[in-house]
Amino acid sequence: xxxxxxxxxxxxxxxxxxxxxxxxxxxxxxxxxxxxxxxxxxxxxxxxxxxxxxxxxxxxxxxxxxxxxxxxxxxxxxxxxxxxxxxxxxxxxxxxxxxxxxxxxxxxxxxxxxxxxxxxxxxxxxxxxxxxxxxxxxxxxxxxxxxxxxxxxxxxxxxxxxxxxxxxxxxxxxxxxxxxxxxxxxxxxxxxxxxxxxxxxxxxxxxxxxxxxxxxxxxxxxxxxxxxxxxxxxxxxxxxxxxxxxxxxxxxxxxxxxxxxxxxxxxxxxxxxxxxxxxxxxxxxxxxxxxxxxxxxxxxxxxxxxxxxxxxxxxxxxxxxxxxxxxxxxxxxxxxxxxxxxxxxxxxxxxxxxxxxxxxxxxxxxxxxxxxxxxxxxxxxxxxxxxxxxxxxxxxxxxxxxxxxxxxxxxxxxxxxxxxxxxxxxxxxxxxxxxxxxxxxxxxxxxxxxxxxxxxxxxxxxxxxxxxxxxxx
Amino acid sequence: xxxxxxxxxxxxxxxxxxxxxxxxxxxxxxxxxxxxxxxxxxxxxxxxxxxxxxxxxxxxxxxxxxxxxxxxxxxxxxxxxxxxxxxxxxxxxxxxxxxxxxxxxxxxxxxxxxxxxxxxxxxxxxxxxxxxxxxxxxxxxxxxxxxxxxxxxxxxxxxxxxxxxxxxxxxxxxxxxxxxxxxxxxxxxxxxxxxxxxxxxxxx
Amino acid sequence: xxxxxxxxxxxxxxxxxxxxxxxxxxxxxxxxxxxxxxxxxxxxxxxxxxxxxxxxxxxxxxxxxxxxxxxxxxxxxxxxxxxxxxxxxxxxxxxxxxxxxxxxxxxxxxxxxxxxxxxxxxxxxxxxxxxxxxxxxxxxxxxxxxxxxxxxxxxxxxxxxxxxxxxxxxxxxxxxxxxxxxxxxxxxxxxxxxxxxxxxxxxxxxxxxxxxxxxxxxxxxxxxxxxxxxxxxxxxxxxxxxxxxxxxxxxxxxxxxxxxxxxxxxxxxxxxxxxxxxxxxxxxxxxxxxxxxxxxxxxxxxxx
Numbered sequence: 011x012x013x014x015x016x017x018x019x020x021x022x023x024x025x026x027x028x029x030x031x032x033x034x035x036x037x038x039x040x041x042x043x044x045x046x047x048x049x050x051x052x053x054x055x056x057x058x059x060x061x062x063x064x065x066x067x068x069x070x071x072x073x074x075x076x077x078x079x080x081x082x083x084x085x086x087x088x089x090x091x092x093x094x095x096x097x098x099x100x101x102x103x104x105x106x107x108x109x110x111x112x113x114x115x116x117x118x119x120x121x122x123x124x125x126x127x128x129x130x131x132x133x134x135x136x137x138x139x140x141x142x143x144x145x146x147x148x149x150x151x152x153x154x155x156x157x158x159x160x161x162x163x164x165x166x167x168x169x170x171x172x173x174x175x176x177x178x179x180x181x182x183x184x185x186x187x188x189x190x191x192x193x194x195x196x197x198x199x200x201x202x203x204x205x206x207x208x209x210x211x212x213x214x215x216x217x218x219x220x221x222x223x224x225x226x227x228x229x230x231x232x233x234x235x236x237x238x239x240x241x242x243x244x245x246x247x248x249x250x251x252x253x254x255x256x257x258x259x260x261x262x263x264x265x266x267x268x269x270x271x272x273x274x275x276x277x278x279x280x281x282x283x284x285x286x287x288x289x290x291x292x293x294x295x296x297x298x299x300x301x302x303x304x305x306x307x308x309x310x311x312x313x314x315x316x317x318x319x320x321x322x323x324x325x326x327x328x329x330x331x332x333x334x335x336x337x338x339x340x341x342x343x344x345x346x347x348x349x350x351x352x353x354x355x356x357x358x359x360x361x362x363x364x365x366x367x368x369x370x371x372x373x374x375x376x377x378x379x380x381x382x383x384x385x386x387x388x389x390x391x392x393x394x395x396x397x398x399x400x401x402x403x404x405x406x407x408x409x410x411x412x413x414x415x416x417x418x419x420x421x422x423x424x425x426x427x428x429x430x431x432x433x434x435x436x437x438x439x440x441x442x443x444x445x446x447x448x449x450x451x452x453x454x455x456x457x458x459x460x461x462x463x464x465x466x467x468x469x470x471x472x473x474x475x476x477x478x479x480x481x482x483x
Numbered sequence: 484x485x486x487x488x489x490x491x492x493x494x495x496x497x498x499x500x501x502x503x504x505x506x507x508x509x510x511x512x513x514x515x516x517x518x519x520x521x522x523x524x525x526x527x528x529x530x531x532x533x534x535x536x537x538x539x540x541x542x543x544x545x546x547x548x549x550x551x552x553x554x555x556x557x558x559x560x561x562x563x564x565x566x567x568x569x570x571x572x573x574x575x576x577x578x579x580x581x582x583x584x585x586x587x588x589x590x591x592x593x594x595x596x597x598x599x600x601x602x603x604x605x606x607x608x609x610x611x612x613x614x615x616x617x618x619x620x621x622x623x624x625x626x627x628x629x630x631x632x633x634x635x636x637x638x639x640x641x642x643x644x645x646x647x648x649x650x651x652x653x654x655x656x657x658x659x660x661x662x663x664x665x666x667x668x669x670x671x672x673x674x675x676x677x678x679x680x681x682x683x684x685x686x687x
Numbered sequence: 688x689x690x691x692x693x694x695x696x697x698x699x700x701x702x703x704x705x706x707x708x709x710x711x712x713x714x715x716x717x718x719x720x721x722x723x724x725x726x727x728x729x730x731x732x733x734x735x736x737x738x739x740x741x742x743x744x745x746x747x748x749x750x751x752x753x754x755x756x757x758x759x760x761x762x763x764x765x766x767x768x769x770x771x772x773x774x775x776x777x778x779x780x781x782x783x784x785x786x787x788x789x790x791x792x793x794x795x796x797x798x799x800x801x802x803x804x805x806x807x808x809x810x811x812x813x814x815x816x817x818x819x820x821x822x823x824x825x826x827x828x829x830x831x832x833x834x835x836x837x838x839x840x841x842x843x844x845x846x847x848x849x850x851x852x853x854x855x856x857x858x859x860x861x862x863x864x865x866x867x868x869x870x871x872x873x874x875x876x877x878x879x880x881x882x883x884x885x886x887x888x889x890x891x892x893x894x895x896x897x898x899x900x901x902x903x904x905x906x907x908x909x910x911x912x913x914x915x916x917x918x919x920x921x922x923x924x925x926x927x928x929x930x931x932x933x934x935x936x937x938x939x940x941x942x943x944x945x946x947x948x949x950x951x952x953x954x955x956x957x958x959x960x961x962x963x964x965x966x967x968x969x970x971x972x973x974x975x976x977x978x979x980x981x982x983x984x985x986x987x988x989x990x991x
Contacts, residue, residue: 125655132662139669158669159627162662163618166634169656170611173641176652177599202594490856490982497974501967574967581974588981602985 011052012061012120018045019113026106032098036090039105043082046112050079053120064188066122069477070256073326074249075119077333081246082112084452088238088341091449093144104144104236111137111242118250123188124172127254128165131218134250135161138243142235153234160227161217168214168254174207175258189261196265204267211258212274219251220244220308222281229289232301237344240297244304244340245333252311252329259315263482275316280409282309287416296353297343299424300336303379306417307332307387310394313410317397322479324393327467331386334460335378338453342371345450348443355424359433367447369429374457376425380418386463485525489606492518493584496613499633500580504565505558508629509551515636516546526643530650538653542639545660550632553667557625576620583612603644610637628666635659691766691919694936698943699908699915700725705944709951724907731904739897741801749796750902754909756789761912764919765840767935768928774840779827782839783820786872789909790816797894804886808893815878815890818969819871822976826864829980832987833857847927853986860979861924866946867972869917873910875950878969880959888962918943 022038029035053067053075060066089108093101111134118130139158143150175192178199196204213223220228232244259271286306293299307328314325343353349365350358362369381387391414398407463471495511495518502508520542527535587608591601610633617630642656704721711718738747763778765771771778794813797805831837833854834845847854871878874891886893895906922942926935960968 125651129655129658132658136662136665155624155669158666159624159631162659162666163631163634165662166631166638166659169638169659170641173638173645173652173656176642176645176649177596200594200596203596206594486853486982486986487856490978493978493982494975497971497978500974501971503964574970577967577970577974581970581977584974584977584981588984602982605981605985 011049012065015045015049016113016117018042019109023106023109023113026102026109030098030102032101035102035105039086039089039109042109042112043086046082046116047079049116050076060122064123064126065117065120067120068122069474070253070326071119071121073330073471073474073478074246074253075116077249077330078112078115078119078246080456081242081333081337084337084341084456085238085242087452088241088344088449089236092236092238092344100144103140107137107140108239108242111141111247115246115250119253122190124175124192124257127257128169128172131168131215131250131254132162132165134218134247135165138231138235138239138247141239141243142231144236144239145234150234153230157227157231160224164214164217164224166214167210171207171210171212171214171258174203174210178203178207189257192261193264196261199265201266204262204265205270208258208262208267208271209274212255212278215251215254216278217251219248219255220282220305221251221312222278222285222309225282225285225305225308229298229301229305232304233295233298237297237340237347240300240343241337241340244301245337248304248308249329249333252308256315260481268483272316272318275312276403276406279309279312279314279316280406280413282306282312283410283413283417287413287420290417290420293420293424294355296346296355296358296424296428297340299355299421300339300343303417303421304332304336306414307336307379310391310410313406314390314394314397317394317401317403318483319400320393320397322482323475324390324397326475326478327393327463328387328390330471331390331460331463332379334456335375335385335387338371338456339375339379341453342368342375342450345445349445350442355428356434358428359431361429364442365445365447367450368445371450371453371457372425372429375453376422378457378460380421381414384461384464386460389464485522486602488518488521488525489602492522493606493609496610496633497577497580499613499617500577505563505625506555508626509554509558512554512629512632513547513551515633516542516548516550519546519636519639522640523643527650527653534650534654538650538657541657541660545657545664546632546636549664550667553664554625554629557667563623563625576616579616579620580613583616584609587612599644603640607637607640607644610634610640628663631666632663635663688769688772690769690932690936691764692761692772694766694939695761695764695912695915695919698918698940699911702911702914702918702943702947703907705947706951706954709948710955713952713955724911728904728907731900731907734900736898736900736902739800742796742799742897745792746796746799746897747902749792749799750898750905750909752792753789754905754912756785756792757909757912757916760785760789761916763839764916765843765923765928766919766939767930767932768844770840774838776837778838778840779842780824783823786913787816787820793894793906800897802897804889804893805896808886808890811890812874812894815871815965815969818966818973819868822864822973823868825973825976825980826861826868829857829976829983830861833983843923844928846924848929853983856979856986857983858925860975862921864972864976864979865917865921865924869914869921870950870953871969871972872917873913876954876957877960878965883959888959914947915943918946921946 019042022042026035026038050072053072056067057069057072058067085108089104093104096104114130114133114137118127118134121127121130135158139154142157143154178192178195212221216222217224217227228244228248232240235243259275262268262271282305286302286309290299290302290306293302311325311328314321314328345365345368346358346361347353349368350361352358361372378385378387381391395407395411398404398410492515495515499508499511502511520539523535523538523542527538530538587605590608591604594604595601596604614630614633614637617633618627621627621630638656638659639653642653645652701721703724704719707724708718708721736747760782762772763774763782765774775781790812794809797809827842830842830846834842836842836845846857870876875881879890879892880888881892883889883892886896895903898906919939922939926938926942928935930938
């Protein structure tokens with residue numbers, strides 16, 4: 011099934027590029043969405059099987075793959091609406107790159123060895139670069155160059171970390187450094203090597219996950235990319251980065267450097283929160299503000315992993331809930347740009363009057379992303395704080411709470427302003443557009459799921475998450 | 484024999500810190516490619532021949548011929564010749580380079596491992612630090628690209644340290660090279676100006 | 688013992704003539720004879736010195752101190768397999784610092800004249816000497832580690848017989864570094880142009896602008912002797928000390944002559960560095976010494 015998935019995806023990409031026909035592109039993209047959902051169903055049925063020698067349907071992978079599957083249909087739908095004004099060539103490139111991106115991400119989720127994971131992550135960088143450049147403006151060019159360059163540098167550093175893992179592996183003959191075979195020899199390795207390998211992997215994959223050391227590229231990329239793409243890359247792509255770091259963390263969790271890893275992750279998380287809070291207070295661009303919010307949530311995920319205990323469950327649940335919330339906010343940004351024609355905060359206003367459904371989405375989304383109950387994020391943040399108190403890490407707790415307060419203030423003032431007040435600068439360049447209220451249905455659906463998850467977590471979700479973290483102490 | 488090649492490689496790295504013209508940088512990158520091919524030839528004698536020929540061919544064709552050719556075309560098209568540094572004059576860059584060498588020696592000494600030859604670890608760390616220094620202290624994006632190429636060479640040397648037993652790691656590392664080829668082609672495709680040093684449009 | 692000393696003295700008197708002759712022939716003219724500089728110095732000895740009223744005692748005694756320091760430095764350099772006239776453990780440190788003492792006196796004599804040009808030249812000279820000093824010490828430290836001794840005589844007599852097959856690397860690196868150190872310490876191109884007549888671009892020449900007559904002669908002789916010193920050190924690094932003594936003497940003369948010709952040719956065909964690139968150039972030499980040191984540390988398994 012996996013092999014046929016990959017082959018079909020490649021064929022779809024090539025036919026989209028070669029056949030140059032919009033209708034065929036739309037049909038093929040819809041087919042891809044169905045294929046992807048089929049893959050997810052298949053993986054649920056075949057949990058923990060290995061296919062093609064390098065891919066395993068592990069529980070974490072299947073969890074994140076399902077999140078990606080849920081997001082395929084709205085992304086493609088909003089993508090059709092967003093790129094309906096483009097000429098055929100740009101349209102085809104956009105959709106081909108989108109399909110490639112989703113294929114590579116699925117491959118990365120399901121990989122069972124470090125090198126295969128690394129190859130797929132490298133491939134996603136190329137696909138995302140193509141997508142960010144969709145607008146062909148100078149700002150898009152700058153963002154694309156920065157993204158591809160710094161992600162490549164990060165990937166090279168991550169490969170150095172993998173090589174260090176290979177050093178420990180030593181004189182065995184293996185091609186792909188599978189996690190299961192590495193797990194057997196971790197205990198005899200020199201701790202210094204493990205520390206350096208972990209640091210390199212963390213710094214390298216922080217370009218993808220958006221954590222503190224190299225978060226700047228993700229901020230630029232998310233604020234410049236087309237809104238449906240931003241929705242995809244600020245959620246599922248960050249999950250890929252997280253997965254890479256998480257696998258290495260799980261691998262090393264039974265070794266002497268466990269405490270070192272926890273402290274590094276907590277420091278990185280708190281610094282991400284600090285940067286996010288600081289910059290969000292002066293953000294003037296809506297999508298940039300949402301990008302900083304992603305940074306803040308990834309910081310929380312890092313703190314959650316560093317805390318341990320409750321934190322592991324909280325981290326994975328946070329990933330799922332954050333993906334749903336952030337993507338609905340970004341989809342809404344697509345419609346906002348069609349109504350207000352701008353993302354600059356100074357020029358936005360009166361959104362409730364111009365597009366009430368969208369404004370409702372924004373309000374609900376605001377409540378969800380700021381972890382105000384009844385949001386699913388509330389439960390996760392609560393568990394993280396509980397874990398911090400259990401571990402007596404009072405300083406981290408106080409710092410996180412204060413920084414999160416700044417974030418709450420920044421986001422809520424900005425959102426409330428654009429929904430209810432008049433714009434600060436009345437520069438009527440263009441008359442506001444009209445958008446059908448039915449386009450926001452997907453976002454209400456996602457936000458509804460998030461709110462439900464606050465009160466009731468279905469047993470299949472809970473089991474899957476618990477399976478993912480069973481190897482951790 | 485490998486030692487002489489490694490010494491020459493280290494000298495090219497110091498030369499990077501003190502060179503002024505972009506043509507010199509390109510020549511050094513090409514020289515590093517040839518030296519790496521030589522090191523691969525003499526070091527990897529337990530790898531099967533087909534794989535060895537592939538690695539050597541890739542090093543020569545890609546690192547020593549193709550990438551310098553592409554970079555020369557970019558420089559001719561845009562007319563940039565001199566390397567403008569950001570905040571550090573060349574003198575301090577050289578000092579930092581020497582400090583990086585000392586730091587890498589100390590680090591390699593504390594990472595002694597029966598599987599890895601220490602001299603490779605030292606040189607690879609020194610190359611990594613030089614590449615990072617280049618990226619951090621230069622303004623032009625073509626200098627950033629050259630810094631990235633140096634980091635790639637560091638990865639290559641690292642992977643050769645265990646390459647005898649795990650040749651697959653070297654092959655995968657070569658994928659990075661191809662990645663860089665795509666980056667450079669982006670210069671042509673996107674009409675990016677390599678003397679762009681004002682990548683400051685995106686800020687808060 | 689004394690052979691080395693006399694050989695260096697003899698070579699010193701040929702040095703400037705050969706350099707001058709090489710530069711002239713490279714420019715297409717016949718040029719002065721080989722002994723012309725010696726005749727010029729002999730002329731200077733017959734003249735009296737003129738001292739400016741703004742200078743004091745230091746200016747009058749500095750050239751003598753400088754020359755005597757250089758002659759003391761020659762005393763520790765061995766030749767062939769014999770010990771030097773003075774030889775003790777750590778004598779290369781003595782060598783370096785006695786030369787530095789001479790240089791210090793010429794620097795403060797330049798400051799003593801009260802001329803701002805000479806002060807500028809003195810500060811540049813001090814800076815460049817500071818930058819090249821690590822190169823010399825790191826090189827000698829490398830040799831000490833390699834041979835296990837700390838005296839010039841012991842190092843050079845054991846240099847080629849330690850049985851370590853990396854001796855070729857040390858030899859080549861030592862040769863290259865000694866040439867660079869010689870060029871920089873003696874203020875030749877590409878660091879400083881001895882023929883320049885513009886004071887703003889001078890480094891060493893401007894320090895001796897105010898000297899005349901007997902003192903100037905002493906300074907010239909000191910410069911030639913320093914050339915010969917570094918030439919002799921260079922010779923020791925590339926020629927094994929165990930060979931036949933007469934062969935060695937002949938080889939010594941040939942190597943010094945070749946060195947002088949090379950310096951002359953280098954001066955004819957190279958331009959002087961831009962002044963603000965000079966520190967970087969000199970630091971590069973030190974950096975290469977540092978690399979050689981590190982590589983050799985690893986090769987001899989001092990750090991595994």
